[in-house]
Amino acid sequence: MRRWAEATIVLALAAMAGCRTQEIRYGPVPIHNPPRPAPAPEPPPVPAPRDEPAPPPASRAPALKVGLIVDTPxxxxxxxxxxxxxxxxxxxxxxxxxxxxxxxxxxxxxxxxxxxxxxxxxxxxxxxxxxxxxxxxxxxxxxxxxxxxxxxxxxxxxxxxxxRGLTFVNRLDIESYLLGVVPKELGDVGEGVFEAIKAQAVAARTYAVKNMGRRTSLGFDVYPGTQDQVYGGVNAERELVSRAVRETAGEVLTYGGEPINAYYHSTCAGRTAAIDEVWNVSPVPYLVSVVDVDPRTGEAWDRASGKFQWTERWSGTQLVSILNRTLADSLRGRRIRDVYDMDVLSRTQSGRVRAMRIDTDAGSFIVGRDRVRWILAPARGGILNSAKFDVRVERSGGQVVSAVAEGGGWGHGIGMCQFGAMGRARAGQDYRTILDAYYPGARLSRMY
Structure with a gap:
């Protein structure tokens, strides 16, 4: 995700590259804050045969700029x-x-x-x-x-x-950048999932290439956090991960000759989400819902994740406080004092919440897609693990005293499931097979 080393490389990459019901409409709010993807240029093809990458040329990898500290005195x-x-x-x-x-x-x-x-x-x-x-x-x-x-x-x-501010930018080649990204995005993993590490290296490299130049007005390409990809510099580097980066050097995923939006997430709970299920965008052929289950056992590939199943609870007081904050734009100065009910109205193909109604004394509100994770925020802070959940309220004397969400997964659910990739690697799948599974129709290509 950084600087290109030479102008010719830049040009080459550019060529690739009262109670009434109110419906609240939101745009995409992804983990990595990606741009709206362009509609696919053609209908979904039969998955293309894998390329056999040629040895990388002697030229340097392109450079990327990371905004380490932005607008500081x-x-x-x-x-x-x-x-x-x-x-x-x-x-x-x-x-x-x-x-x-x-x-x-x-x-x-x-x-x-x-x-x-x-x-x-x-x-x-x-x-x-x-x-x-x-x-x-x-x-x-x-x-x-x-x-x-x-x-x-x-x-x-x-x-x-x-x-009156300064921005400190780290400019380095993409391969060096990945050394500090992949360990932060995948966590502390071992040799048994080496092929999943290689798959992550390719996905992270592709994301960096695709998003080159997105933040030019700020003087850099990417942030070092979840707005893009988490980057920890030299302190994050691990030799096993560095080896996976070296063994996939220059490899990116492409569709129609251009780098794809290689989104990924932690845990899909047995099925990934199509991009148009999660955000209000057009369908993308390589970002479709994938059943992520071992056909031999019927068990999800990501079942080892600590977020494969989870439960979140709120007291009635906590729920009122959270909704007054997260629904503030729709309340328009009103205040919620009581929550009457919450109900999932519809689900997406992958089982995530498409629409949920929240009934309160200040009105009824329809929320859905991935944005529901920000609306129904945990009492401890942050956002809800995923939009794949059931919710119920608990009453005493007719009044809601608590709410419980039981769900599975962690993240938006689009693209590669990182725990699923690790499960596949432990079962003997190589990184090409793993990438084929999560980005159907995309081609593994050597960019440099």
């Missing part, structure tokens, strides 16, 4: 081996010895101020003002650069943002 950059400081065009600004650091802040006139720090973190020289954005900082020996103490491969770009 100041920040520090260090490196164990010393640093070089340059303009974007390669002009020298400064060279620092090992043990020295840099403190950056925004000038009032829109420039960037930089102060060299000594080994103790105190200023070791006068502050230079008026540096043009971006300032590029690299480790002197090509090693890691640290932002607020966390190490990253590649370079750090310090650039202006907002009126």
């Amino acid at each position: 100041a920040g520090t950059v260090t490196s164990p081996s010393g640093m070089t400081v340059e303009t974007e065009g390669g002009g020298n600004i400064d060279e620092l010895a090992a043990g020295q650091g840099l403190a950056f802040s925004a000038d009032a006139d829109g420039g960037i101020a930089m102060t060299v720090l000594g080994a103790n973190g105190d200023p070791a020289g006068r502050t230079r003002h008026g540096l043009e954005s971006p300032v590029v900082v690299r480790a002197a020996d090509g090693g890691v650069v640290e932002v607020r103490g966390a190490p990253y491969r590649g370079a750090i770009l310090v650039q202006n943002s907002g009126r």
Whole structure:
């Protein structure tokens, strides 16, 4: 998800690339906040034969920019081996010895101020003002650069943002980026699911390529959190995962010659969701509902997940408080004091909530699709694990005193089920077979 190394690579990728019932309509609110996918250019094909990837060429992988810290007043950059400081065009600004650091802040006139720090973190020289954005900082020996103490491969770009803010961007090649993404997205896993790790590497790489340039106006490509993919830099790297990234280097999933929207999630509870079940978008041929069950046993591939089945409870007081917050836009100044009932009205093909009615003294509200997870938020915070659940209310003396949701799955349910992929890997399926299962019709292609 970062910078491209050369302009020619950029061009190549671009070529690929009172009680009344009220219905509340929401747009997609995905885990990774993806853009609205374009309608498929053709009807779903018979799954294409797998490509045999050719050896990768000697050219570097494309580069990506990650917005590590966005719109902050100041920040520090260090490196164990010393640093070089340059303009974007390669002009020298400064060279620092090992043990020295840099403190950056925004000038009032829109420039960037930089102060060299000594080994103790105190200023070791006068502050230079008026540096043009971006300032590029690299480790002197090509090693890691640290932002607020966390190490990253590649370079750090310090650039202006907002009126008096700075954004710290990590620019590195996509393969290095994946080393810090796949362990964070898949968790601490072992050799027995190595093929699932490889499948995750391909999906994460494809997501990065597909979303290159989405946030150009912010000065980077992707966030390091769940808005895109979770990225932990060098501290997240694990050798087993790094090997899976290396063994799939350059491989992406394509459809109609372009990288796909390779969405993925933790747990599907035996069946994934079609994208148009979850978000208000057109169907996509490779993001359809997949029955994710071992045909030999009839058991779900993701049954080992701790979120395969779950229960969420609310007291009546908690429910009222949550709904007053999550339905605030629809309440228009009114307040809910009592919840009378909650009922699932319809379900999607994969068993997720399509529409649910919430009856209150302030009116009745229809909510559904994945947005129901934000409306029926857990009392502890966050969002509901999935939209695949049943709900009931419990009464005392006719008054609702609690509500219970019993469900399964974790995440939006679209694309690859990560726990399902691990179950398939343990059963002997390779990463190509796993990807075929979750993205039917997509082709595994070598991009670089």
